[in-house]
Amino acid sequence: MIRAEYLRFLQTLTGEATSADERKIANLMLHHLDEIIPLSTAQGQRIKKVVKLAQENWNTISEDIQPTPQQATNQTSQFTKLKSLSVGPFRGFVKQEYFDLASPLVLIYGPNGTGKSSFCEALEFGLLGRVAEAESKRLFLKIKL
Numbered sequence: 001m002i003r004a005e006y007l008r009f010l011q012t013l014t015g016e017a018t019s020a021d022e023r024k025i026a027n028l029m030l031h032h033l034d035e036i037i038p039l040s041t042a043q044g045q046r047i048k049k050v051v052k053l054a055q056e057n058w059n060t061i062s063e064d065i066q067p068t069p070q071q072a073t074n075q076t077s078q079f080t081k082l083k084s085l086s087v088g089p090f091r092g093f094v095k096q097e098y099f100d101l102a103s104p105l106v107l108i109y110g111p112n113g114t115g116k117s118s119f120c121e122a123l124e125f126g127l128l129g130r131v132a133e134a135e136s137k138r139l140f141l142k143i144k145l
Contacts, residue, residue, distance in 0.1 A: 003033055007068045020063040028053055028061050041117070085126065091118035 006029070013026050029036060032053050039046040081102075088096035092115030099106075099119070108116050125131045 002037060006030060006033060010065050011068055014065050023063045023065055024058070024061045025050075025054070026065065027063070028057060031057075031061075082127075085119075085123060087119065087122040090122055091115070093118055093122075 010026055010030065013023055029050070032049075035053075036046060036049060039049055041047075083100075083102045085099045085101055086096055087093050087099070092113065097115075108119055110116055121131045
């Protein structure tokens with residue numbers, strides 16, 4: 001299912017607003033998805049692997065996004081847009097925090113230690129039901145679809 005969803009995501013990168021380098025990184029991830037998925041974000045395992053793969057393969061990666069195969073299209077399910085997320089107390093969130101995600105573009109940014117990774121882990125937990133790094137931690141969240 002992850003591969004099928006990723007293939008569907010790639011189709012959003014075909015416009016002029018997406019640079020050739022962004023499409024190359026997307027294709028790199030696709031070609032090495034089975035190596036990348038099992039890696040944790042702890043100690044930068046996932047990003048270190050992506051950097052190594054990019055260094056080894058950059059000159060041979062295509063910048064062309066291939067059309068989604070019909071089989072992958074048939075395996076995907078329709079998602080409902082996530083409108084809000086409430087997280088806390090959890091890791092970087094001392095108290096419950098509310099996030100309005102209804103905007104077409106949502107940016108999560110800030111200095112180190114302000115909860116960006118905690119937000120992502122909470123979102124992953126809410127959508128997938130588990131996060132390897134968060135399994136031993138308290139997590140309270142409410143998702144509104």
